[in-house]
Amino acid sequence: MPEMEQAGTRGVAPERFYVRFTREQRYMHAVLFTTFLGLAATGLPIRFSESFWARRFAAGVGGFGAILFFHKLCAVVLTVAFLLHLKEVFQRGLMRHEKGIFWGPTSMVANWKDVKDVFGHVRWFLGLGPKPQFDRYAYWEKFDYWAVFWGMIVIGFSGYAMWFAPFFAHFLPGWALNAVLVIHSEEGLLAILFIFSIHFVNTHLRPESFPMDMVIFTGVESEAEFRHKRPLEYARNAEGGELEKKVGNAPPVWLVNFSRVAGFTAILIGLTLLVLTLTAYFS
Amino acid sequence: MNGAAWDPQEPRLRISETMTAWLERSRYGWPIHDGAKAQTPREAASRAANGRGGGWRRRRAAGWRGWMGAAMAAAAGVVLLAALTPRAMRAQDCLTCHGDGSMTDAAGHSIAVDGKKFGDSIHGSLQCTSCHADIQGYPHPGKVTAVNCKTCHADQAAQLAGSVHADAKEHPCTSCHGNAHEIYPKSDARSAVYPLNVPKTCGQCHSSNGMAGKHGLPSVYPNYIDSIHGFALSTEGLLVAANCQSCHGSHHILSHTDPQSSTYKANIPQTCGNCHARINDEYQAGVHGQAIAKGDMKAPVCSDCHTAHAILQPTESAFRMQSTPICGNCHKDKFSTYRDTFHSQLGSLGGYVETARCWDCHQAHDVRAASDPGSPINPANLIATCGRCHAGANASFVQYQPHANAHDRKLSPGLYFVRLFMNLLLASVLTFFLLHTILWIVRSRYNQMKDRAGNGGNHA
Numbered sequence: 001m002p003e004m005e006q007a008g009t010r011g012v013a014p015e016r017f018y019v020r021f022t023r024e025q026r027y028m029h030a031v032l033f034t035t036f037l038g039l040a041a042t043g044l045p046i047r048f049s050e051s052f053w054a055r056r057f058a059a060g061v062g063g064f065g066a067i068l069f070f071h072k073l074c075a076v077v078l079t080v081a082f083l084l085h086l087k088e089v090f091q092r093g094l095m096r097h098e099k100g101i102f103w104g105p106t107s108m109v110a111n112w113k114d115v116k117d118v119f120g121h122v123r124w125f126l127g128l129g130p131k132p133q134f135d136r137y138a139y140w141e142k143f144d145y146w147a148v149f150w151g152m153i154v155i156g157f158s159g160y161a162m163w164f165a166p167f168f169a170h171f172l173p174g175w176a177l178n179a180v181l182v183i184h185s186e187e188g189l190l191a192i193l194f195i196f197s198i199h200f201v202n203t204h205l206r207p208e209s210f211p212m213d214m215v216i217f218t219g220v221e222s223e224a225e226f227r228h229k230r231p232l233e234y235a236r237n238a239e240g241g242e243l244e245k246k247v248g249n250a251p252p253v254w255l256v257n258f259s260r261v262a263g264f265t266a267i268l269i270g271l272t273l274l275v276l277t278l279t280a281y282f283s
Numbered sequence: 284m285n286g287a288a289w290d291p292q293e294p295r296l297r298i299s300e301t302m303t304a305w306l307e308r309s310r311y312g313w314p315i316h317d318g319a320k321a322q323t324p325r326e327a328a329s330r331a332a333n334g335r336g337g338g339w340r341r342r343r344a345a346g347w348r349g350w351m352g353a354a355m356a357a358a359a360g361v362v363l364l365a366a367l368t369p370r371a372m373r374a375q376d377c378l379t380c381h382g383d384g385s386m387t388d389a390a391g392h393s394i395a396v397d398g399k400k401f402g403d404s405i406h407g408s409l410q411c412t413s414c415h416a417d418i419q420g421y422p423h424p425g426k427v428t429a430v431n432c433k434t435c436h437a438d439q440a441a442q443l444a445g446s447v448h449a450d451a452k453e454h455p456c457t458s459c460h461g462n463a464h465e466i467y468p469k470s471d472a473r474s475a476v477y478p479l480n481v482p483k484t485c486g487q488c489h490s491s492n493g494m495a496g497k498h499g500l501p502s503v504y505p506n507y508i509d510s511i512h513g514f515a516l517s518t519e520g521l522l523v524a525a526n527c528q529s530c531h532g533s534h535h536i537l538s539h540t541d542p543q544s545s546t547y548k549a550n551i552p553q554t555c556g557n558c559h560a561r562i563n564d565e566y567q568a569g570v571h572g573q574a575i576a577k578g579d580m581k582a583p584v585c586s587d588c589h590t591a592h593a594i595l596q597p598t599e600s601a602f603r604m605q606s607t608p609i610c611g612n613c614h615k616d617k618f619s620t621y622r623d624t625f626h627s628q629l630g631s632l633g634g635y636v637e638t639a640r641c642w643d644c645h646q647a648h649d650v651r652a653a654s655d656p657g658s659p660i661n662p663a664n665l666i667a668t669c670g671r672c673h674a675g676a677n678a679s680f681v682q683y684q685p686h687a688n689a690h691d692r693k694l695s696p697g698l699y700f701v702r703l704f705m706n707l708l709l710a711s712v713l714t715f716f717l718l719h720t721i722l723w724i725v726r727s728r729y730n731q732m733k734d735r736a737g738n739g740g741n742h743a
Contacts (some may be wrong), residue, residue: 189710
């Protein structure tokens with residue numbers, strides 16, 4: 001994490017760290033990427049079952065029964081995680097009437113500023129305008145969230161429809177049983193290609209974060225990084241006097257090291273699967 | 284004559300054939316020559332001269348049957364003696380020289396005969412001169428004519444002459460039946476044509492390093508021996524397991540291109556049906572069997588799906604893996620649409636044999652058109668057919684199209700538009716973000732470089 005290190009060495013005062021993600025949110029991400037890697041690793045051989053690596057992989061893990069078992073196991077775990085997330089959103093937003101869940105600068109829900117930011121960001125890419133100032137969640141982060149949200153509903157529903165086809169046949173037309181495979185495999189492919197290329201680069205591998213943005217693992221980020229990446233949120237909190245509430249501890253060395261190992265492992269597996277997917281897709 | 288150093292000056296063996304001795308041999312079978320002890324012709328000669336006390340061994344107790352045999356043999360002997368005058372050669376006469384295991388001819392080929400084995404063999408009751416008819420006595424000419432089995436086995440010789448082995452350069456009979464002096468009945472486990480020995484016998488030529496390799500014929504022996512038939516035969520010792528000649532016959536083997544051949548395409552169902560009778564009945568009732576019966580040679584017969592030699596147990600994963608593409612050789616469009624399904628995706632990975640292959644829905648042998656009420660894919664039977672794997676299959680469930688084509692708008696409109704939408708979604712999201720990400724990286728890197736050049740820092 002170059003920014004943190006550089007900020008630490010350059011700063012006169014000791015670097016301050018601010019909490020961005022709660023422990024529950026970090027665990028949620030860990031469960032999400034673990035099961036997602038599992039689903040991708042067991043789903044891709046099914047999708048590209050005639051590729052050279054699929055049969056070897058299947059044979060290596062104990063045949064297709066084993067692959068399907070792990071796929072379903074990961075699916076169930078991810079489903080539970082998704083339902084817990086829905087419960088949390090429901091409780092915080094509807095039961096406790098917590099502000100900023102459904103609208104406002106801290107919400108995941110897209111707003112007019114996000115539309116302006118997309119165009120502003122592209123203008124900045126092309127050198128046609130200043131870099132937009134982002135709040136707590138930038139538009140591509142919201143897209144990541146909703147892509148996963150939509151993906152879980154679509155892939156999950158189509159997956160369960162195949163798993164329990166005779167049951168779903170009670171209220172789905174016959175052709176839908178054909179369609180769910182197309183939906184499941186295409187949406188799964190989209191998720192895999194998106195996460196293993198675009199999410200990896202946008203969040204972890206782009207020059208500002210290279211080689212990895214540790215905030216989702218440690219939960220905290222340095223003041224310099226906070227101000228640079230999310231100036232609006234920093235300013236808003238500073239004005240409202242909320243900044244002090246967000247101050248956290250510097251991440252312990254073990255957590256940073258553990259996060260690096262876990263994160264790089266995930267990225268390595270993801271990139272491997274991406275290469276395998278692309279070779280199978282274009283061969 | 285390498286090791287058999289007998290003196291040419293020695294008095295030749297001259298044993299008169301007497302009626303008594305001849306009868307004795309007829310009653311008690313072949314005189315057993317103790318080959319292990321008879322190191323030289325001289326020793327053998329003295330043993331033979333000692334008569335019964337030396338090397339004769341009774342084969343079976345002689346009861347009243349012995350007297351009957353003696354009487355019949357006596358009658359036969361009179362006729363034979365008349366034919367063999369002035370003096371017949373007896374086998375032990377020949378074995379005096381040929382009993383020496385190391386005896387070879389001028390070219391170095393063994394011309395030794397194991398008297399014991401010959402005595403046990405199916406021809407054990409015959410005289411040497413019965414086959415080596417041009418030898419009248421001793422000494423005999425250095426060059427004798429090759430034995431012609433046809434003299435006695437005319438039917439087999441005629442069948443062989445019309446077969447693929449007709450042009451065999453080597454002696455065609457012994458190629459399969461083995462050493463001419465050690466031929467046993469085919470029910471005898473020592474016989475080269477005993478059912479359990481047949482594959483090995485044929486495999487001498489029809490394996491990769493045999494005749495088949497030289498003549499570009501397929502190497503069938505390794506395929507056969509690893510097949511379910513070969514397995515039953517070699518490991519279980521199952522005498523009824525199909526061996527080479529069960530399908531190809533023995534003497535009258537014809538090319539599979541010959542309409543008379545048991546392995547000619549149209550005849551294969553009947554050939555396999557000799558054992559697999561019910562399967563053949565089912566096959567004949569199905570569309571493939573009826574097409575063959577009508578002379579449509581494009582339709583598959585047993586060997587098209589099961590192969591001819593490398594036949595596997597059909598429930599084995601390996602067979603289930605290999606045979607779906609075989610149906611696809613003809614049913615290309617059905618195979619192509621099948622490959623888009625989950626059945627195929629799972630099935631082609633192997634190890635998971637339960638996923639539906641062609642014949643799980645269409646039947647393997649009794650394949651019928653969907654319009655046939657007897658077909659498992661007739662609409663009236665679909666719930667039962669799908670229900671074999673999918674417990675709880677109902678009328679709506681069986682509307683699933685196992686051969687849906689997502690690219691055919693008329694046939695599967697719902698599926699067509701779902702696929703189109705998914706493809707567009709994939710293409711648009713990935714295209715937008717790919718461009719977005721590339722531009723972003725370039726811009727970020729550019730800013731980093733610029734900052735670093737300006738103030739020595741590289742904070743983006």
